[in-house]
Amino acid sequence: MKATGPLLLLIEDDPQFRLLLTTTLENQDYSVFAVATGREGLIAARNRQPGLLILDLGLPDMDGQEVILRLRKSSELPIIVLSARNQEGDITKALDNGADDYLTKPFNTAELMSRIKALLRRVAKLPGGAQECFQVGDLKVELTRRRVFVNDREVHLTPIEFRLLCVLVRNGGFVVTHRQLLEKVWGASYVEHSHYLRIYMGQLRHKIETDPARPRYLLTEAGVGYRLNEEED
Numbered sequence: 542m543k544a545t546g547p548l549l550l551l552i553e554d555d556p557q558f559r560l561l562l563t564t565t566l567e568n569q570d571y572s573v574f575a576v577a578t579g580r581e582g583l584i585a586a587r588n589r590q591p592g593l594l595i596l597d598l599g600l601p602d603m604d605g606q607e608v609i610l611r612l613r614k615s616s617e618l619p620i621i622v623l624s625a626r627n628q629e630g631d632i633t634k635a636l637d638n639g640a641d642d643y644l645t646k647p648f649n650t651a652e653l654m655s656r657i658k659a660l661l662r663r664v665a666k667l668p669g670g671a672q673e674c675f676q677v678g679d680l681k682v683e684l685t686r687r688r689v690f691v692n693d694r695e696v697h698l699t700p701i702e703f704r705l706l707c708v709l710v711r712n713g714g715f716v717v718t719h720r721q722l723l724e725k726v727w728g729a730s731y732v733e734h735s736h737y738l739r740i741y742m743g744q745l746r747h748k749i750e751t752d753p754a755r756p757r758y759l760l761t762e763a764g765v766g767y768r769l770n771e772e773e774d
């Protein structure tokens with residue numbers, strides 16, 4: 542039976558793991574094109590036009606970080622890194638280089654499938670840009686009108702607070718690194734000023750969270766960045 546899901550590109554040098562993951566994905570109705578090297582992967586990304594890339598970092602011919610950088614010069618292909626490297630520095634670097642998500646090995650298969658589906662849903666929304674109105678739980682953000690409501694009560698945000706919230710909304714529940722947030726909200730010259738981010742994130746939480754110490758919406762990814770929780774309680 543022919544798969545009806547999107548074509549996924551898998552770059553993984555371990556033959557046993559590559560076969561296992563390919564079979565797992567195909568059982569979920571995805572088409573899979575699997576290769577063992579970064580060079581093969583870059584060629585396949587250009588020629589086969591996959592819907593999503595699953596990438597290992599430890600490749601025999603080049604580091605996976607280099608694959609991400611090369612792809613991002615000409616492509617917005619969604620990228621999920623699946624790697625045994627679990628250090629915060631590796632995760633942050635991959636996300637800053639342009640990866641959309643990161644899972645460490647060993648991983649939960651259900652979690653991987655959930656991440657793939659979420660990323661494909663996010664990409665499907667993109668042709669006209671992010672949605673004009675975002676809502677989850679008691680939080681409502683009107684992007685074009687620049688208005689924010691909590692429990693139907695309008696909350697006043699400063700321009701920087703609103704820009705910070707918008708970046709998280711537009712990234713659809715995925716982690717945004719400290720560096721990415723600083724660059725998008727304050728500019729490239731502020732990427733080392735992480736204290737700005739802590740201050741404004743604290744202010745934002747006090748305005749939209751019921752309990753800022755235990756946030757429901759603005760979640761911390763320790764040592765990496767922040768993400769907006771898109772799931773209802």
